[in-house]
Amino acid sequence: MNALSTLVFTNELPPAKKLGEELLLIYDQILAQKSPVFKKWSQSIALKYAVKAGEHLKDIEKFPGHIKAITKLTEQTSVKKLTVVVVGGGSVGDFGGFVASVLKRGVRLIHIPSTWLAAIDSAHGGKTALNVGGAKNQIGTFHPADQILMVRSVLMAQPEARAFEGFGELVKIALIQGGKLWADLAKEKQVNSKVLWKHLQAAVQAKYKVVAKDPHEKKGIRHVLNLGHTVGHVLESYYELPHGIAINYGLDFALRFSVQMKIMKPAELNRIYNEPVMGFLLSPLRDDLISVKSSDLNEYRRLLLNDKKKTKAATLRFVFVAKPGKTVIKEVSVDDLLIELCRQREEELHG
Ligand SMILES: NC(=O)c1ccc[n+]([C@@H]2O[C@H](COP(=O)([O-])OP(=O)(O)OC[C@H]3O[C@@H](n4cnc5c(N)ncnc54)[C@H](O)[C@@H]3O)[C@@H](O)[C@H]2O)c1
Ligand SMILES: [Zn+2]
Incomplete structure (x- = not known):
């Protein structure tokens, strides 16, 4: 087919x-x-x-x-x-x-x-x-x-507010593809329907480039499309966020985790976050929204393991970014993921 x-x-x-x-x-x-x-x-x-x-x-x-x-x-x-x-x-x-x-x-x-x-x-x-x-x-x-x-x-x-729900997926595919799609999107100083329509064709073509190499998800190539989704899905379920909004947070987590794992250089992360469009990724309410407490961790663990992308008992295939256009997939333990969630939270609180 x-x-x-x-x-x-x-x-x-x-x-x-x-x-x-x-x-x-x-x-x-x-x-x-x-x-x-x-x-x-x-x-x-x-x-x-x-x-x-x-x-x-x-x-x-x-x-x-x-x-x-x-x-x-x-x-x-x-x-x-x-x-x-x-x-x-x-x-x-x-x-x-x-x-x-x-x-x-x-x-x-x-x-x-x-x-x-x-x-x-x-x-x-x-x-x-x-x-x-x-x-x-x-x-x-x-x-x-x-x-x-x-x-x-x-x-x-x-409604215009829904543009933000598609925006995370657009950033995701632009980070996977890199090149012109990322360069063009990165420059955007607004997120609205007009901007999404403008990049839609290039974004869809980028997804097809991945899908065409692995149409029935047999070779693991399509797994890269899960960028931002491992933690995104947990936040989606736990905080009952719209999928697209949860993915925004999942992408932020994946980018910062990539630096922590030494897959991305810190200067690259700065470069990405200095792009105008990245100012729209996270909500100003983020502190109230995503406040990892130790009591949440067991529930996070359960949700991570329920996620069908789990491989062995307590490890997951996580999609990291080295730079726009270059992703790296690595097995990580659920424990390491939870530790990183807490580390990022501490970093936000104490700089
Ligand atoms: N098959 C896949 O590859 C794939 C990939 C990603 C997500 N998904 C699935 O997609 C779903 C999420 O997508 P979604 O957010 O589009 O879901 P949705 O279909 O639930 O739509 C979200 C809301 O928008 C409303 N809506 C739809 N069109 C509208 C319009 N033109 N104007 C105003 N309101 C409108 C809907 O009534 C609904 O309330 C999840 O179930 C997820 O699992 C599937
Ligand atoms: Zn998605």
Whole structure:
């Protein structure tokens, strides 16, 4: 199966009939409320399934109900003609992609991401996922979309505050790729929708460069895309932060840990943090937000080991940065990671 999708960057939603012969639209219900343009467009599609976005949508317990309803909706369609069109953020994309991969043993899929996080990251690379027993992404399939449409008017309809949620993923991929993408992004003096749209194409191409080398995640190459995510996921669960915001902190942790491990030179870290764009990585509330107390550590440890990227019992494959464009993956023990969390906290408090 081809892991690379056709990418389309466009200002407006294309006429539905151009997307396929028979369409099933799976979409975030919020779009019909917030966007009159989407609402009008969706009326041209007969088969529709509205969902409420969020982690509960990916809950395996709810899946039988969804798939029964969707099977009924599509009972008159032929597997050859059917295309599932998913419009939404990452949760709707993970759910809708999974549906497309199992419905009638797999049908054609088109993603139209409606959040920055989905446009920059989650819609690309073919991974679908459901959650099991509250643990994220425990089951899933590889089912790359045939096409991914980045529609400017859909993405721009998000509240400006959401730009920060996609921003971490943009910084992540720019640090992995280095070169022009990092140089261009680093100079930005603002983070807003216009800036994200400007860098979107280069960011997506950078992700594809990694995915293309390891489409089914068999060689460990895609692991580099977890930069910032080891600690990011812990903070996301522990402080119930939006994914993108947690990743910002996870990236900061990874950069500073890289210096501590002598993988990055201190001068390089200074250079990175002196770039205008890095002023937006961390919230001014950081001290209140992330205050590691010794009582938290057991819970952090549990969350780190639950993370599916664990390898042996108490070690993890951690993605370090030597400099923009050069990442290094090393096994680290969970204990060393917790010690580093405390060390960084002390450094913040006492300089
Ligand atoms: N498959 C992958 O490779 C991959 C990669 C990264 C993240 N993910 C998954 O992505 C999910 C997070 O993505 P997300 O933050 O986009 O999630 P989401 O789908 O929950 O969207 C976040 C919020 O934005 C709202 N929203 C969506 N589009 C909007 C719009 N245009 N205007 C206003 N509000 C809008 C949603 O209703 C929701 O409240 C997680 O479940 C994560 O596991 C998957
Ligand atoms: Zn992410």
